[in-house]
Amino acid sequence: MKMKMKMKIKGKNMQRRCFSGVCVAGYEDSGGNEILQLLPPPTLQAKETQGLCPERDFKVECGAFSNRPVYGLKHVPDTSLLVTSGPPDSSLRVWQVSAEDSDVIKPVGAIAAENDAGQPWAKIATISAKAPWVLHGSRLDSVRVTEVESRKNVYTAASRTSEELSDVAFLDRNTALLCCAEGQLSLADVRQAQAPLEAASVPWAPCGERWRMGVAAQGSDPGSRPVARVSSGGHLSLTDVRKTSESLAWVKCRFPRPSSGAEFLRVSWAPALQGCLAVSGFDGTVHVYDTQRWDSSGREAEPIFIHKGHALGGADSGDGPSLVTTHAWHPQKPRTVLSAASDGSLHVWEWVRP
The missing domain is CATH 2.130.10.10 (YVTN repeat-like/Quinoprotein amine dehydrogenase)
Known part of the structure; x- marks a missing residue:
């Protein structure tokens, strides 16, 4: 099984940061890519280092198949939701990790992107603010923040350029950091949707x-x-x-x-x-x-x-x-x-x- 394994560590109680699972996913273009939640061996679940443990392998708790390659995989904090992204466009897929008596990860919806035809796959980040949010976009002028459960748009970026993005991250519930493929960084204030984004280049960056x-x-x-x-x-x-x-x-x-x-x-x-x-x-x-x-x-x-x-x-x-x-x-x-x-x-x- 060839898998890209975009990993996200999950916690049953994120305030206590309890390590309860690892989510991995495949990336091949042929379709039928697996999304799995793996239960770690007991020695990894413990907060303190333990002695020898006879059980050393991960176990599959639940899983699903995605008809798209999974290039981005994020767990939504304080929920049982996963968000994935991947070609052929910049839309997102939302998944529900099922209850303990089920071994299925269920697809529960999609988050469309405006004018995403021919756009690269979206880079994503998640946070739990007043409601679970996902920060997503493939280019600097297509960055958005969306409520995961209601699909309500929270923020849309204003940018004069369309630089391709390589990474996005929440610094806090009001501030996002965006990294372009050519290295420029840009700060976005979610409270100011109309403020134009300015990108700062990497000092002495090779071309x-x-x-x-x-x-x-x-x-x-x-x-x-x-x-x-x-x-x-x-x-x-x-x-x-x-x-x-x-x-x-x-x-x-x-x-x-x-x-x-x-x-x-x-x-x-x-x-x-x-x-x-x-x-x-x-x-x-x-x-x-x-x-x-x-x-x-x-x-x-x-x-x-x-x-x-x-x-x-x-x-x-x-x-x-x-x-x-x-x-x-x-x-x-x-x-x-x-x-x-x-x-x-x-x-x-x-x-x-x-």
């Missing part, structure tokens, strides 16, 4: 590279959350959301070759480790970096850990070596990471700093 974005988890000061951007050429830029046109640090990732595109690139901040982030999508490895001593010299950054499990243990599917398609940090265990690859493998690993 022709495509970029992805990762935003640090919200801390005591939401305004100081750092943003990491990684390019298909292996460049990493750190930015403060309060000054998106300025760079805090600029380095080069230590990967053997550039990425052929940005589809599988991912950069994510560790939720419980200061200044620590992970990067994947260049090959069959996941690199962990400590950013606290980075500067703007553009030098090569040395990873503090490299997970090589997919590269060494994966099966060659005929399309070449396994490629890590996504990764996610465990919400309670600071050094535990989940990663998936193009051969359908799902790894859970804990790294130790030398």
